[in-house]
Amino acid sequence: MCVLPRRCVEAMKRFGRRAGAVSMVLTIGLVFASEAVAGRGGGGRPDLVVSGAQVDGKEYAFRSESINLEIGIDTENRGRAKAGRSVTGAYLARDGDKYELRQFSVPRLKPREIDRPRSRPVSRSNDHPPGGYGILVCTDVTGEVRESNEDNNCARVKKTFDSFYSTYRDWTGVLSGSGWGLGGPYFPGMRETWTSTGAGVDVAYTFKRYGGAGRFIWTNRGGAVKYTHSGSLPPACTSVAGSGTLLLETGGDDLDANYESERYAARAIALSGATYPITGTCPGGGYYGGVGPVHPVALYTGRRGLPFGTKQLKGTVASQVDPGATYTWSLTGR
Structure with missing residues (x-):
């Protein structure tokens, strides 16, 4: 289970599992919606938000077997000041519980600059309780960057790949x-x-x-x-x-x-x-x-x-x- 700063935890609690149809193809493009509209910056501080995401692979995994996903997350600084190094993460979310999939190191970002890393595999065994999960992506998960808006760091993946399933x-x-x-x-x-x-x-x-x-x-x-x-x-x-x-x-x-x-x-x-x-x-x-x-x-x-x-x-x-x-x-x- 991941450990996040308080602002991410509170934001993530508002994300329950969302039911929805999913495609059976192995590679699925994702569209996500921010949990709150990203601020345009203020007070001369940076403002890190998720501006894009890509999740490909199989939308389920058997217990004690490997999770077959690849994830890429775009991190943007929409504030008015330069942001120091930070960490962006992807998680499975269900009923207030969060399970880390993987994290990404984000370099320093100038205002309006976007970090677009390549998609990377999830190297984890599925030890999660059986059931359905939402997929959540969050910026600055370690709380290193002091931002103008601390309430817009997390976004819920939506549209075609909005659920992941753990089963036997x-x-x-x-x-x-x-x-x-x-x-x-x-x-x-x-x-x-x-x-x-x-x-x-x-x-x-x-x-x-x-x-x-x-x-x-x-x-x-x-x-x-x-x-x-x-x-x-x-x-x-x-x-x-x-x-x-x-x-x-x-x-x-x-x-x-x-x-x-x-x-x-x-x-x-x-x-x-x-x-x-x-x-x-x-x-x-x-x-x-x-x-x-x-x-x-x-x-x-x-x-x-x-x-x-x-x-x-x-x-x-x-x-x-x-x-x-x-x-x-x-x-x-x-």
Whole structure:
């Protein structure tokens, strides 16, 4: 987290994260707006402002991986006196917190003189909390220059590249739940339950694609859950049971998270046609033998909240797509 002089901190607090559409191209020209109109100088002092900025690269980074951005910031002295050496910086900003991307050394500037350095890469690993951020650029971040206007040092990058996203490459976790069994809901005594395999990971989602505007898609790369069928079918059979371990389908759009709307949805689907044997004890020594149905969906969370900084997706919900079913899940970002 960066440390800035008080005037920059106060200015930056007024910048929240701003949602907006972003381009998927890797090189994006930026237009930014100053946080306050730069003064024309006064009192014979310098006045340093950001007069231009360029940010190119990928608008997201996975946790613990490199941030792929290049940044250039133009610093102008709009005051009436020469400005000494200073430092200009670029930051990720969110809810009053600031995270430094990189800094630029600025030489002495005469009145109306502009320093236009070449764009330089951000050499930092993404250790920022998951979520969306605004991009902020500020002059004289060390407070070395006494200026005629100390309130116009920071500007928020706007237009095409106004957000940056931190997220996870993978999510893994465990599943469980229950639903109607054979003959349900007409035979409420029949229930089907599914539980964790005990291996620690029942489902594993890996990054599939970025959809723009803060939306990320992951696909299930494999997993399994245990199914158990039990109950009775009165008056025919007093005891019916069956169980099995079922694999889950892979390759779909199985986890969808949007850091702009701050919502997500996840699913896990049993392999098509998956079944297991069911046997039963019936009156008079009768015997029931057959193939039990399997709920096609092992997990469907519906749209859920995704607060800033979320590292774990978990909850319990009654299914909206499979009547009588309840799902429980716990997924951790990795």
